[in-house]
Amino acid sequence: MKHFCRETSRLFSDGYERKLTLFERLRVRLHLWMCNPCSNYASSLKVLDRLLAGMRKRADEQAPCLSAKDRQRIQLALKDLAQSDS
Amino acid sequence: MEEREKTGGQDVEGWLKEHGDYLYRYAYSRLSDVETARDMVQETLIAAWKANFKGDSSVRTWLVGIMKHKIIDHIRKEIRKRNLHESAExxxxxxxxxxxxxxxxxxxxxxxxxxxxxxxxxxxxxxxxxxxxxxxxxxxxxxxxxxxxxxxxxxxxxxxxxxxxxxxxxxxxxxxxxxxxxxxxxxxxxxx
The missing domain is CATH 1.10.10.10 (Winged helix-like DNA-binding domain superfamily/Winged helix DNA-binding domain)
Incomplete structure (x- = not known):
């Protein structure tokens, strides 16, 4: 018997990238209704999507900064360049 | 200070101080790799140092424009490097x-x-x-x-x-x- 879990997982991901056709949307909805593992997969992608949206919202407060060591390294590279140019 | 004079008054160290973290976050959000993000900041500032800021836009916008090209170059280089390997998978x-x-x-x-x-x-x-x-x-x-x-x-x-x-x-x-x-x-x- 042919299962559509593989195709459905792809279509479900595509749904975040493009508008699915009516036929694709119906196919996904019908399969998710019948298939518990795919339904779990779809809900975990929704969790991931909401997580990432939350992280984008707080991107500035959570964003990494250049370490003092990195700054020093870049400063040295810029100094080396200035010296080699002179 | 001496370097600033040689670059026609371009305050590259000041740019690092003022825009370094912003550039680093920008690169990190696109590359998810701390070392590559740091290298992108360095390469961007070096390219900016060699170029001439004309003042058509803010310094930050100008630096981000340079960084975008650096990131694209990096990604395309990596893609070319790995294409053969990944397409065989x-x-x-x-x-x-x-x-x-x-x-x-x-x-x-x-x-x-x-x-x-x-x-x-x-x-x-x-x-x-x-x-x-x-x-x-x-x-x-x-x-x-x-x-x-x-x-x-x-x-x-x-x-x-x-x-x-x-x-x-x-x-x-x-x-x-x-x-x-x-x-x-x-x-x-x-x-x-």
Whole structure:
């Protein structure tokens, strides 16, 4: 018997990238209704999507900064360049 | 100070001080790799030092413009380097499915609250670790789309790929990330 879990997982991901056709949307909805593992997969992608949206919202407060060591390294590279140019 | 004079008054050290963190975050949100992000800041400032700021826009806008090109160059170089290797691979999502198209191991439902989790620093560490394990192309595409919030057209243009390529990469990235997070955070048994 042919299962559509593989195709459905792809279509479900595509749904975040493009508008699915009516036929694709119906196919996904019908399969998710019948298939518990795919339904779990779809809900975990929704969790991931909401997580990432939350992280984008707080991107500035959570964003990494250049370490003092990195700054020093870049400063040295810029100094080396200035010296080699002179 | 001497260097500033030689560059026609371009305050490159001042730019590092004022815009360094911003540039670093910009690069990190597109590359998800701390070392490469740092290198991009360095390369951007070196290129800016060699160029001449004309004052048509703000310094930050000008520096980001330079950095965009640096990041695109880096990604395209990596893609060329890995193309041969990656194209020879079979579809990496195939090991999650049986030949009949069913799951090898059924995914479990995740119970956590995403809004709370997105503020959890330990979870963020695990997530970034999982993103860091993705192959370069997928990592760049995923980071640009989901961390930097760029639209599909921008990602396709910057990476010089077709929308279909992008959809395949995003599908593979989501599949691998879900599996990695399931293993390292949500307590599942199957790793990517």
């Amino acid at each position: 079979s579809d990496p999502t195939s090991h999650w499915f049986n030949a009949d198209g069913s799951w090898q191991e059924a995914p479990r439902a995740w119970a956590d609250n995403p809004e709370e989790l997105s503020e959890n620093s330990q979870f963020r560490e695990v997530l970034f670790d999982c993103i860091g394990k993705l192959p370069e192309k997928q990592r760049s595409a995923f980071s640009m789309r989901e961390l930097a919030g760029e639209d599909s057209d921008t990602v396709c243009n910057e990476m010089d790929i077709t929308p279909t390529n992008l959809h395949v990469m995003m599908h593979r990235a989501r599949m691998a990330l879900r599996s990695c997070l399931d293993m390292h955070w949500f307590g599942g048994s199957k790793a990517s």
